[in-house]
Amino acid sequence: xxxxxxxxxxxxxxxxxxxxxxxxxxxxxxxxxxxxxxxxxxxxxxxxxxxxxxxxxxxxxxxxxxxxxxxxxxxxxxxxxxxxxxxxxxxxxxxxxxxxxxxxxxxxxxxxxxxxxxxxxxxxxxxxxxxxxxxxxxxxxxxxxxxxxxxxxxxxxxxxxxxxxxxxxxxxxxxxxxxxxxxxxxxxxxxxxxxxxxxxxxxxxxxxxxxxxxxxxxxxxxxxxxxxxxxxxxxxxxxxxxxxxxxxxxxxxxxxxxxxxxxxxxxxxxxxxxxxxxxxxxxxxxxxxxxxxxxxxxxxxxxxxxxxxxxxxxxxxxxxxxxxxxxxxxxxxxxxxxxxxxxxxxxxxxxxxxxxxxxxxxxxxxxxxxxxxxxxxxxxxxxxxxxxxxxxxxxxxxxxxxxxxxxxxxxxxxxxxxxxxxxxxxxxxxxxxxxxxxxxxxxxxxxxxxxxxxxxxxxx
Ligand code: GLN
Numbered sequence: 001x002x003x004x005x006x007x008x009x010x011x012x013x014x015x016x017x018x019x020x021x022x023x024x025x026x027x028x029x030x031x032x033x034x035x036x037x038x039x040x041x042x043x044x045x046x047x048x049x050x051x052x053x054x055x056x057x058x059x060x061x062x063x064x065x066x067x068x069x070x071x072x073x074x075x076x077x078x079x080x081x082x083x084x085x086x087x088x089x090x091x092x093x094x095x096x097x098x099x100x101x102x103x104x105x106x107x108x109x110x111x112x113x114x115x116x117x118x119x120x121x122x123x124x125x126x127x128x129x130x131x132x133x134x135x136x137x138x139x140x141x142x143x144x145x146x147x148x149x150x151x152x153x154x155x156x157x158x159x160x161x162x163x164x165x166x167x168x169x170x171x172x173x174x175x176x177x178x179x180x181x182x183x184x185x186x187x188x189x190x191x192x193x194x195x196x197x198x199x200x201x202x203x204x205x206x207x208x209x210x211x212x213x214x215x216x217x218x219x220x221x222x223x224x225x226x227x228x229x230x231x232x233x234x235x236x237x238x239x240x241x242x243x244x245x246x247x248x249x250x251x252x253x254x255x256x257x258x259x260x261x262x263x264x265x266x267x268x269x270x271x272x273x274x275x276x277x278x279x280x281x282x283x284x285x286x287x288x289x290x291x292x293x294x295x296x297x298x299x300x301x302x303x304x305x306x307x308x309x310x311x312x313x314x315x316x317x318x319x320x321x322x323x324x325x326x327x328x329x330x331x332x333x334x335x336x337x338x339x340x341x342x343x344x345x346x347x348x349x350x351x352x353x354x355x356x357x358x359x360x361x362x363x364x365x366x367x368x369x370x371x372x373x374x375x376x377x378x379x380x381x382x383x384x385x386x387x388x389x390x391x392x393x394x395x396x397x398x399x400x401x402x403x404x405x406x407x408x409x410x411x412x413x414x415x416x417x418x419x420x421x422x423x424x425x426x427x428x429x430x431x432x433x434x435x436x437x438x439x440x441x442x443x444x445x446x447x448x449x450x451x452x453x454x455x456x457x458x459x460x
Pocket of ligand 1: 108109110111133134153154155156157158159186298411
């Protein structure tokens, strides 16, 4: 198929179902023109990337030239960035065609997209249920065949959990593996951009394009990465996990995991054994404190990052004659931020305030170090760790949105990887008792993202 045909097919699909799904906040009016140019270049004999001409959806947390980038917030309504985020620029350079921007919880805070200022996204499997979050739009777009793949961002699970509850594949790369330049920051020490797709190989192909060193991001790693697509193809061709030692994380296979998710997970473990993997149980004891530490570190960093939305340089401005600058800033932030964002700004500034800093932020950082050490110890015993990717299948709208602690607790399976910086993948492992997708999580040591793709492609 030509790029015009592929792009048109997806635009048609968006026109047909997105009124109901609401995966997109913005559809790229220039997509077909971009597709036509790729087709012309190919017709002229130019050697293009293997993904050139393929359409892709972009989470609205990423800055895009010519398309609004709101991060799901009113405070950035209508803002069109003057530059592309590096992952977006790299996709464009490889000839991929951006279909548009996908819905998300405001500033990526949430696990259901119910915190989007523009209304929730519906799960294509059951439209009364959440598609996960914060990147529910990207995962729903892939699951509803509105896009073959999408970009997301994962600070505490926002790629992996939506992938899990929509039956998709999602990858959080090693911290520093993909540039954060142009990704609207939530918590800078945790944020990573990564792919969502229907197959492991597709995620690998996208990761190969977006990854690698970027001088615009000071935390971007300077190292040579292997080809993740080659790793995925090797895994699929080998069809065996012979020689791979796999650890089941004891702390993520117990209370809080729904019985049907637990059952699917047991089956996945048997599948891994059947493929020749050696399975042992491994403990990562400090996981017990991961949610508590994360919900101090994240609000602390977020409160600092969100200080830039001052209504002066960009975004919403609410002003009346005679007001001071402080009045205008306060009124704009009052009108522009939703309840969850305000809650976390208050939590974060409190945790960072003089007299409390050591007790809260300092302790949380110590827990973070313990989690990193526990993972080091676990990976001294095994090559790969596994757990359920999310504690339950997709929950219903309204089920957790009024109870922040219940929403936060849902992140237990995904948060540890962000605190440790290690790479993680969610991939489908069957359906729950309610007929909804269940996700398996694979975790690898720092820099060993290729191991996820090799093993993921073997067992998918
Ligand atoms: N659900 C988590 C949170 O609300 C994860 C968010 C994310 O990864 N962006 O913080």
